Amino acid sequence: MANPRRPRRRGQGELEAQVLSALREADGPATAGWVQERLGAGLAYTTVITILTRLLAKAAVTRERSGRSFVWTPVSDQAGLTAHKMRKLLDGESDRAAVLVSFVTSLDPDDERLLRDLLGQAKGEGDVGAGAEGEGDD
Known part of the structure; x- marks a missing residue:
């Protein structure tokens, strides 16, 4: 008991x-x-x-x-702490590509779409003049 x-x-x-x-x-x-x-x-x-x-x-x-x-x-919120844990785990793997492929292919369609959107936004931030095109097109 x-x-x-x-x-x-x-x-x-x-x-x-x-x-x-x-x-x-x-x-x-x-x-x-x-x-x-x-x-x-x-x-x-x-x-x-x-x-x-x-x-x-x-x-x-x-x-x-x-x-x-x-x-x-x-320094960070709970999301930042979780992201740090994910990076630490990824850094411990010898085949990063295999881990990332496994992760991405296991996402449900909504999370995959969100990840693609976020990656697109991050890529756009590095482009000259990015951000003006497509804003508010939700």
């Missing part, structure tokens, strides 16, 4: 997402103590520091010294 006092186990990355969300709600750089108070639920200060340090290693947050402590600022 499960211990009724033990909180449920969080999913992978859930606590990182909660910490990032709390930091995004802050009016500016926030301390680990502020994040701990915001998240509550008996979360240990050392756990918050561990998560912030992991996010720092993933370049998802920055920190700067403030007195004897650090203040933390989010």
Whole structure:
């Protein structure tokens, strides 16, 4: 029988997402103590520091010294953090083309269309005078 006092186990990355969300709600750089108070639920200060340090290693947050402590600022939102994870996984593969082909061919038609549109927009940003043509043609 499960211990009724033990909180449920969080999913992978859930606590990182909660910490990032709390930091995004802050009016500016926030301390680990502020994040701990915001998240509550008996979360240990050392756990918050561990998560912030992991996010720092993933370049998802920055920190700067403030007195004897650090203040933390989010660099990216959840989408940016997920994109970073995807790039890190891709960088670990020897056959990048095979991974990308497998990824793209597994997308549903709507996601594939969105990806094609985004790639077209990114390509257009590098062209001289791009952006004026086709705007508002949805």
